[in-house]
Amino acid sequence: MIRIEKLCKVYGSGPTAIHALKDVSLEVRRGEFLVLMGPSGSGKSTLLHLLAGLEAPTSGEIYLDEMPITKMSDDQMTVFRRRHIGFVFQFFNLLPTLSAEENVALPLLLDGQSMKSARPKAVSMLERVGLGRRLNHRPDELSGGEAQRVAIARALVFEPSLLIADEPTGNLDSRNGEEVLSVIRDLARQFGVTVVMATHDPRAAEYGDRIARLRDGELVEEGTIPVERKAVR
Numbered sequence: 001m002i003r004i005e006k007l008c009k010v011y012g013s014g015p016t017a018i019h020a021l022k023d024v025s026l027e028v029r030r031g032e033f034l035v036l037m038g039p040s041g042s043g044k045s046t047l048l049h050l051l052a053g054l055e056a057p058t059s060g061e062i063y064l065d066e067m068p069i070t071k072m073s074d075d076q077m078t079v080f081r082r083r084h085i086g087f088v089f090q091f092f093n094l095l096p097t098l099s100a101e102e103n104v105a106l107p108l109l110l111d112g113q114s115m116k117s118a119r120p121k122a123v124s125m126l127e128r129v130g131l132g133r134r135l136n137h138r139p140d141e142l143s144g145g146e147a148q149r150v151a152i153a154r155a156l157v158f159e160p161s162l163l164i165a166d167e168p169t170g171n172l173d174s175r176n177g178e179e180v181l182s183v184i185r186d187l188a189r190q191f192g193v194t195v196v197m198a199t200h201d202p203r204a205a206e207y208g209d210r211i212a213r214l215r216d217g218e219l220v221e222e223g224t225i226p227v228e229r230k231a232v233r
């Protein structure tokens, strides 16, 4: 599904250049839930941004289903991302003036679908994240956990093959955090979505199948999560 080969990302140049990623190679299987850990500044968000095609690497290549994404034009990448990659951020990134339903329908509308065809898909996805009774609430009328579940519904409304999550529980208390992680894990399984999630939280990591660890831009350790430490399923 994902093959990352010798990925390097350098910000700036000369003596002040920051080597955010150094020769990172990594594979993620279809349907796998990979957790990316590592201290602040170790390159987690950088790797996720490159994976989503939001930024270009300095060198190296990323293949999504054998497609080299750095070879795509910006326009191609925009459409590809919208249809195949869902993104969930720490701060939800919902549009404040739109209802939950409209926020979730937005990617479909941007892709040229009518509201008539987009609405039932948005409603069905909100029901799946347990928010069937919050369709018309605006983001400021939702709890943090609910807002993040709207963001998950939006990320999955296209039924993407890849879900990228950057600290999705970083802004939530532990109860809401666990609910959000369960929703991500359960829906990813239902849809067969591959998940790559960055987190600082060892408890969040227990929802994944495998951990990759970054330190100073280098991948230093990979391992499966022992069954006895996995969150209850």
Ligand SMILES: Nc1ncnc2c1ncn2[C@@H]1O[C@H](COP(=O)(O)OP(=O)(O)OP(=O)(O)O)[C@@H](O)[C@H]1O
Pocket: 011, 012, 018, 019, 020, 038, 039, 040, 041, 042, 043, 044, 045, 046, 047
């Ligand atoms: N746009 C940018 N311009 C310059 N430097 C950047 C840029 N984005 C990130 N960096 C630097 O690259 C390094 C990796 O940053 P990154 O955001 O990937 O870390 P992170 O592991 O996600 O950290 P955190 O856990 O705090 O979110 C850091 O040293 C950061 O300062």
Ligand SMILES: [Mg+2]
Pocket: 044, 045, 046, 166
């Ligand atoms: Mg980060």
